[in-house]
Amino acid sequence: MSAESTFPQLAGPGATGIGSMPGTDAREAAKTVTGSLEALPHLPELPDRGPGADMVGRSLGLLVELFARVEPSGWRFGDHPGRDTRRARSWLGEDLDALEEHTQGWTGPLKIQAVGPWTLAASVELQRGEKALADPGAVRDIAASLAEGLRLHLADLRRRIPGAQLVLQLDEPSLPAVLSARVPTASGWQRLRAVDRQVAEETLRSLIGPLDLPVIVHCCAADVPLPLLRRAGAAGVSLDFALLTERDDDAIGEAVEDGTVLFAGVVPAVGPALSDPAGSVSGVRTLWRRLGLDPGLLARRVVVTPSCGLAGASPAYARLALSHSVTAAQSLADNPE
Template sequence: MTGTDPREAARVVLGECHAMPFLPELPDRGLGADQVGRTLAMLADLPVDVSTRGWRLANSPGRFARRASDFLDRDLDALEEADELVRDPEGDSAPVDRRLVVRVLGPWSLAAKLELPGGLPVLTDRGARRDLAGSLAEGVAMRVARLADRLGSGTRILLDEPMLWHVAAGSVAGPSRFDPIRAVPEDQLALSLCRFGDELRRAGASDVLIRVPAGTEPQAPARWSVVAETPRDETPLDGLCVAAELLHSARSHDALDAAGTVLADGRVLQLEGLPGTSRPPRTGPEIEGAVPAILALLERLSAPRYAGLDQLVLTPTVDAMTSGRISPAEALAAVRRVAEVAPMMAE
């Protein structure tokens, strides 16, 4: 979200998304509040620091690592305080199926963005990747479970993997062109993500979803089998978050097949943005116009029109919440307008 005040952001979240509150991210606060810093602040017993190129593993936490941890603590406290303010004075409990949603950088993208002490990405070292994934799963589960318990909710972890296609293609940039980074086979990516989800669920997470890149680049084509095909004897992730416009435009039949597979398996499909438009609706007619576009998308995915609604989650895009000089009021409106589409779909 835009802005720098975690208490104000938390009040917006609890006011508009009481049944599915999310932990706001406020990157306007600077280094440490960015997505990488936020995720690194959740690591368990794995210190980091900042280098000239970015974040790096270290012997002890650096100043910006401590800053990132402080930002995270403030955000967690602010959400808990906001929840107490909106609680029913009669003491009614929270909805039975309430979910606290927390987005973290997934293990593969984090390994691509975090450096070893020598300067190479963690992605290049199998042992370091394993240690990083273990630390991430333990730290995220511990932090999120503690807050969810205070809110009286289940937990939904959204693994954001913006570098996933680059990892699969071997196009992650090294410190120089003389340090190429090998591609990771698709079956290995799928297996590791399933097992990472298992770790989080064993630690108390209710659901684990994966968010894939909204687009592709020539050097990093989409590999939808990573999220659509479940390795034998493994438990799939609980859902997929994908840009609605990517499915609506039909540029990729593989993307449609992946989303359809998720729905057919009874898992969650989280649409970021609304089909057919690049911005949240602003008027009643625009809100009404979004409904048939979503229902038409369900039909294209061969999903049951009515049963499929229970598996959908609608959210604004990241750009709608943070791009340019958007005000906190405009961010609030983006959440509110998308939320108004849901009951119309049911009708």
């Protein structure tokens, strides 16, 4: 099945958010996201609430038969579910309740997010203190636990919002570092060995394949391994457009022509006022011309997003960034040349 056939048709401008939103009010965040992103809303994440609502902690709460707690050094696996695990699951439940409230009767695509196995392994310590990434067996356990947790999470969402066409975003910002021996050890004095690219690909494929829904891999770092992600089964790749260089041209061109959807992070996640939506996507048009791609593919192959999550923005700027993304996506559809 091609990437194009698995990604749902959007009923409006192709725009969405990365995941995180400012503040601590789940219902206000759900209202903002569903009101601003009519074609592809997403489940908001609110890391301002503290550990367990952060990207990594939230996904650790999804794991089955693996539990983690917060230590001074960060997240660490433990023997049993403790306060931090219960808090992560409780906050996710609040977010799901709020999203369900604001998606009554929804019958379109809906994006959810979870941290992928490689970034989890690079972020969480084992009980003895080293990063889980240092232990191949621990990585396999994380991937298997995450797969089961996602299966249960998706089943819950399908019960809550039966008309939704679910799209999963796997957050893998650490993947380029994992592949190039740039993940520090727990002490910080050394770097962990690079993971073989074939192993990384197979781990992602074993997670993505059985889920039976389109999976987008988000990586807001340089050197995103596009061919690896395509072979692993990703229907789309989400990246910070400002980090692309001409070295990425061939991989992007091949991905687009193969049906991969490009989630282009072109709207600043924080920063100055936004005034020209068409200007925000001018780089996308330039890339299209440079690669000789069909302009008619722009609206079908590009989804406009902020460059990263919006947790660091003010509520007013977050709302503006989402609406700006929608207007920018519409400009691509209206004026592909």
